[in-house]
Amino acid sequence: MGFILEPPSSRTSVVATMFSVSWLLIFLVQSSFARVIDLKWEVEYKHWSPDCIESVVMAINGTFPGPTIEATAGDTVNIALTNHLHTEGVVIHWHGITQKGTPWADGTASISQCAINAGETFVYSFTVEKAGTYFYHGHYGMQRSAGLYGSLIVHEAEPVRQPFKYDGEFNLLLSDWWHQNVHRQEVDLSGVPIRFIGEPQAILINGKGQYNCSIAAHFDKSSNVCNFTEKEQCKPEVLQVKPNKKYRIRIASTTALASLNFMIQGHKLEVVEADGNYVKPFLVDDLDIYSGESYSVLLNTNQGPPSGNYWISIGVRGRKPEDPPTPPALAILNYYPMTPVSKHPSSAPPVHPVWNNYTHSKLFSNEIKALTGPKSKDFNYKPPPQKQDRRIVLLNTQNKIKKNVKWTINNISLTLPSTPYLGAIKYGIDNAFTQESPPDHYNSPSYNIEEPPPLETNAIYSNAVYKLPSNKVIDVILQNANMLTKEHSEIHPWHLHGHDFWVLGYGEGKFSDANETLFNTVDPPLRNTVVVYPYGWTALRFVTDNPGVWAFHCHIEPHLHMGMGVIFAEAVEEIKKMKVNKEALVCGLTGKMFMNSHND
Ligand SMILES: O=C1O[C@H]([C@@H](O)CO)C(O)=C1O
Numbered sequence: 001m002g003f004i005l006e007p008p009s010s011r012t013s014v015v016a017t018m019f020s021v022s023w024l025l026i027f028l029v030q031s032s033f034a035r036v037i038d039l040k041w042e043v044e045y046k047h048w049s050p051d052c053i054e055s056v057v058m059a060i061n062g063t064f065p066g067p068t069i070e071a072t073a074g075d076t077v078n079i080a081l082t083n084h085l086h087t088e089g090v091v092i093h094w095h096g097i098t099q100k101g102t103p104w105a106d107g108t109a110s111i112s113q114c115a116i117n118a119g120e121t122f123v124y125s126f127t128v129e130k131a132g133t134y135f136y137h138g139h140y141g142m143q144r145s146a147g148l149y150g151s152l153i154v155h156e157a158e159p160v161r162q163p164f165k166y167d168g169e170f171n172l173l174l175s176d177w178w179h180q181n182v183h184r185q186e187v188d189l190s191g192v193p194i195r196f197i198g199e200p201q202a203i204l205i206n207g208k209g210q211y212n213c214s215i216a217a218h219f220d221k222s223s224n225v226c227n228f229t230e231k232e233q234c235k236p237e238v239l240q241v242k243p244n245k246k247y248r249i250r251i252a253s254t255t256a257l258a259s260l261n262f263m264i265q266g267h268k269l270e271v272v273e274a275d276g277n278y279v280k281p282f283l284v285d286d287l288d289i290y291s292g293e294s295y296s297v298l299l300n301t302n303q304g305p306p307s308g309n310y311w312i313s314i315g316v317r318g319r320k321p322e323d324p325p326t327p328p329a330l331a332i333l334n335y336y337p338m339t340p341v342s343k344h345p346s347s348a349p350p351v352h353p354v355w356n357n358y359t360h361s362k363l364f365s366n367e368i369k370a371l372t373g374p375k376s377k378d379f380n381y382k383p384p385p386q387k388q389d390r391r392i393v394l395l396n397t398q399n400k401i402k403k404n405v406k407w408t409i410n411n412i413s414l415t416l417p418s419t420p421y422l423g424a425i426k427y428g429i430d431n432a433f434t435q436e437s438p439p440d441h442y443n444s445p446s447y448n449i450e451e452p453p454p455l456e457t458n459a460i461y462s463n464a465v466y467k468l469p470s471n472k473v474i475d476v477i478l479q480n481a482n483m484l485t486k487e488h489s490e491i492h493p494w495h496l497h498g499h500d501f502w503v504l505g506y507g508e509g510k511f512s513d514a515n516e517t518l519f520n521t522v523d524p525p526l527r528n529t530v531v532v533y534p535y536g537w538t539a540l541r542f543v544t545d546n547p548g549v550w551a552f553h554c555h556i557e558p559h560l561h562m563g564m565g566v567i568f569a570e571a572v573e574e575i576k577k578m579k580v581n582k583e584a585l586v587c588g589l590t591g592k593m594f595m596n597s598h599n600d
Contacts, residue, residue, distance in 0.1 A: 034075055034076070035075050035076070036075070037071055037075055037076070037077045038078045039069070039078065039079045039080070040082075041061055041066070041067070041079055041080065041081050041082065042084050043058060043060055043081065043082070043085060043148065044059055044062075044085065045058060045085060046059040046062065046064065048064050048147070048233055049231050049233045049234055050147070050177050050202070050204050050207055050208065050233065050234060051177050051204065051208075052211055052231055052233075053201075053211050055179065056146075058085075058138065058143060060148075060150065064147050064207050065147070065150045065151070065207040066148070066149065068150060068153060068171065069136070069153070070153045070155065071128045071152070071154050071155070072128075072156075072157050073129060073156060074127070074157055075128055075154075076125065076126070076128075077126060077127075077128060078125045079092075079123065079124045079125075081116060082119075082120070082121040083117065083118050083120055083121075086118050086119075087118060088115075088118065088141075089109065089114075089118070089140060090115060090138065090140060090143065091108065091109045091113060091116060091138065091139050091140045092107045092136050092138060092139070093106060093107035093108055093136060093137055093138070093139035094106070094107060094124070094134070095134055095135050095136060095254075095495070096134040096135075096152075096275055096528050097126060098130075098499060098500070098546060099126055099497075099498055099546075099548065100129065101127075101578075102125065102126045103422055103498065103546075103547065103575070104580045105124045105581070105584075106497055106550070107136075107139050108139045108497065108551050109139060109140035109420075110416035110417055110418070110419075110420055110421070111416065111422065111497075111549055111551050112420060112421075112549060113422070113584035113585065114420055114584065114591070115140050122584070123581075123583070125581075130154065131154045131155055131156040131162075132273060132277065132294070133151075133171075133250040133273060133275075133276060133294040134152040134154060135149060135150065135151050135152055135173060135252045136149065136152050137149035137150075141561070142182045142185060142256070142557050143182070144256060145182045145256040145557045146181075147175075149175065149254045151171055151250075151252065153171060154276070163272070163278055163379075164272050164281070164298060166245075166247055166298060167246055168241070168247050168248075169247060169248040169249070169250065170239050170247060170250065171206075171249075171250045172205055172249060172250065172251045172252070172331075173205075173252050173254060174203065174205060174252065174254070174255060174260055174314060174329070175204045175207070175254050176202070176255040176257055176326070177200055177203070178200055178201055179201050180197065185197045185558070186561060189558050189562060190562075193403075193405075196558070197256075197257070198322060199257070199316070199319065199325070199326050200256070200257060200316075201326070202329070203314055203326060203328065205314060205331050206237055208233065208234045208235060208237060209329050210234060210236070210327070210329075236330060237331040237332070238331065238332045238334050239331065239332070239333050239334065240336045241299070241301045241333060241335060241336070242301065242335070242336065243335060244301060244302045244306065245300075245301050246298055246299070246301070247298070247299045247301065248296050248298055249269075249296065249297050249298075249299055250294065250295075250296050251287075251289060251294065251297065252289075252294035253289045253290060254292075255291040256557035257319070257558065258316045258319070259316070259318030259319065259491055259493075260289050260290075260317070261287070261288050261289075261314070261315045261352045261353060262286060262289060262312075262313075263287070263313055263352065264311070264312050265310040265312075265313070265333075265345065265347070265350045266303065266310055267299060267303050267304075267310065267333070268283045268284065268285060268300075268303065269283070269285075269286075269287060269297035270282070270284075270297060270299075271283075271284060271295060271296075272297065273295060273296035274294070274295055274527055275294055275500065275526070275528045277370065277379075277381075277525060277527065278370075278379055279368050279369060279370060279371055279525055280369045280370065280371050280372070281371075282367050284297075284364065284367075286350075288317070288360075288361050288364050288365075290491070290493035290529065290531045290555070291529075291556060292493050292494075292495040292529035292555035306338070307335050307338040308335060308339050308343070308345065309333065309339055309341070309343055310333040310345055311331075311332070311333075311349040312330065312332065312333050313352065314329040314330075314331075315328040315352030316328070316355070317352060317354075317355040318361070318490075318491040319355065319490065319491070328349065332345070361531075362506060362533060365531065368503070368525045369520075369524070370383075370523045370524060370525045370526060372523045381526070383502075383523065384502040384504070385541070386521055388474065388541060389472040389474065390468075390473075390474050391440070391474075391475040391477065392441075392477070393440065393442060393477040393479055393511065394409050394410060394442075394476060394477065394478055394566065395408075395411075395442035395447070395479045395481060396409060396479060396480050396481060396492055396532060396564070398453065399411065399413075399455065399457065400455055400459070400484070401459050405562070406459065407559050407562045407564035408453075408564075409438075409565070409566055410438060410439045410441070410442045410443070411439075411442065411443060411457055411460065412459070412460055412461075412464070413460070413461050413462070413562070413563030414461075414553075414563045414564070415461045415563065416463060417433040417463045417588070418587070418589075419433070419588030419590055419591075420549075420584070420585060420587070420590070421569060422548065422549045422575065422580065422585070423580070423585035423589075425549060425569055425572055426575050427590060428576070429589045429590065429593070431589070432588065433463040434462055434463055434464040437465075437466060438462065438464045440466075442479070447481075449480070449482060449489075449510050450481075450535065451486075452483065452484050452485065463567075464567075465567040465569045466566060466567065466568050466569065468544045468569065468570045468571070469544065469571065469572075470544050470547065470571035470573070470574055471544060471545060472543070474541065474543070475540070476501075476540050476541075476542075477537055477539050478492070478494055478530075478532040478539075478540075479532075480532045480536050480537065481535070489535045491532070492554040492556060492559065492564070493530065493554065494529065494530055494532065494552065494553065495552070495554075495555045496528055496542070496552045497551045498546045498548050498568075499528070499546060499550065500526040500527060500542070501526065501527065501528070501530075501540040501541060501542040502526055502541045503527055503530050503538070503539075504519040504520055504521065504524050504539040505518050505519050505520055505524075505538075506532075506537070507537050508537075509535065509536065510537070511539070515537070515539075519539060524541075529555060544571060546571075547570055547571035547575050548570055548575065549567060549568070549570070550567070550568045550570060551565055551566075551567055552565060552567070552568055553566070582594065
């Protein structure tokens with residue numbers, strides 16, 4: 001029942017690579033053989049019981065969540081993805097992988113590629129440059145919510161150089177689950193009036209949860225509180241540990257909506273990695289994790305009596321609970337061989353911080369710093385450039401377009417074109433999307449972020465992109481505000497494709513240039529996802545050194561569906577010269593272009 005990571009079962013073949021000059025360089029730098037990992041995946045709908053209630057999930061090779069990919073930094077991963085969904089397209093995004101030189105493999109429908117048609121196969125091919133805890137997921141419509149996800153673990157090529165040591169590791173991929181099917185959710189969100197999807201019915205750990213049933217009761221055989229079905233598909237995870245050891249627990253969140261809080265009863269955790277980047281280690285009793293983020297924590301099994309079972313609990317926060325509230329997901333930390341797995345912990349599960357205790361969350365966010373100093377030099381951490389070349393301020397709010405409730409960024413609700421941007425830009429097909437740039441700032445300096453947006457502001461749908469020249473330092477300020485409902489502002493975790501960025505800081509209220517003095521430019525953490533708190537701002541910085549078309553969006557799936565994102569077209573001139581896999585672009589105007597050139 002324990003699931004200490006085993007040798008990767010998903011790695012169908014490891015093919016020895018040709019020793020081209022570049023491979024040799026990687027070999028010399030990393031002192032290890034970079035390999036090619038070839039995978040064949042089939043996506044299909046399948047009956048499954050993620051929370052013990054039978055439903056339909058998007059499965060890969062017959063499993064949910066999809067297979068875990070395990071690779072070593074420097075490896076090339078090829079995934080031949082066949083779509084067996086019969087009546088819908090599909091794509092998969094490799095979350096946290098920067099796709100240097102392979103922007104066509106980023107797996108974003110209408111942005112980096114055409115959705116893969118039913119019955120067709122598309123081969124993703126990319127290099128995993130940096131060790132860390134990553135995951136993959138659908139990026140077409142709301143297919144992530146339908147269960148299209150799995151883990152992607154990249155190990156250090158030279159584990160001895162890792163800044164911390166451990167005796168074993170576990171991997172926990174967190175998600176949330178609804179009983180309403182995702183097609184219905186999409187229609188509900190786009191309806192007039194909007195019917196919001198509501199809070200999830202269950203939180204899943206590695207695809208397993210419990211609906212309407214306290215797992216505590218599962219272990220108390222005298223209780224009839226719930227009907228534990230013993231179904232393999234929803235059996236709680238058990239992490240088996242030995243005393244006086246150190247374990248690395250990888251935790252990633254691919255939730256559609258829920259912000260989560262992770263804790264292990266009676267154990268402190270040492271945070272050491274965030275989004276594939278090492279951080280200055282610090283101890284916590286609990287850790288917040290937002291959709292799109294990943295962490296590694298070290299668990300020392302020398303805390304308290306080295307026997308017994310302890311609750312691992314994952315609670316929901318950041319959104320007001322409904323009645324009944326989404327119950328925390330629970331798993332078991334089991335000290336073996338002294339304690340049988342079936343012996344339930346002797347006390348109730350730990351209690352999470354209350355859902356709107358943002359002070360607690362902000363303390364945690366502010367504690368995350370990059371690992372610097374002698375230990376960090378092997379990992380190429382560089383502090384950010386001290387000054388930006390361009391600052392883009394993105395106002396996060398809602399508005400109504402006609403009668404539809406939409407999320408708008410600087411008054412624009414993102415819609416995607418039928419020709420992927422990458423192809424349109426590469427081949428100069430200007431009529432594939434609006435050529436006008438979206439604004440770098442929101443309209444009025446007197447905008448009141450404390451109030452709902454004025455409805456007469458002419459919010460619009462647009463597929464416009466920010467064109468970013470190469471090798472520039474870009475600052476983005478995420479400015480949160482009141483949504484349409486009075487006295488409401490929600491949490492949004494923003495994820496950037498193609499890059500890690502430095503998180504320069506968080507602040508309350510409205511950002512002004514004077515807030516620059518608050519920026520941490522010494523040891524800001526590198527991440528690919530960052531949260532903006534209600535009524536606050538978050539500042540981030542990145543350098544445009546990766547030609548491609550990259551989405552930057554709220555990782556809450558219904559919010560993206562409702563337009564909460566922007567597109568960065570980076571180094572357009574370089575994109576025009578790049579080699580791109582044309583298979584990614586056989587739709588829309590690029591598809592027509594290929595067809596016409598063939599006929600000629
Ligand atoms: O996107 C959302 O829509 C609802 C609400 O604004 C409209 O019902 C909500 O809480 C969201 O997060």
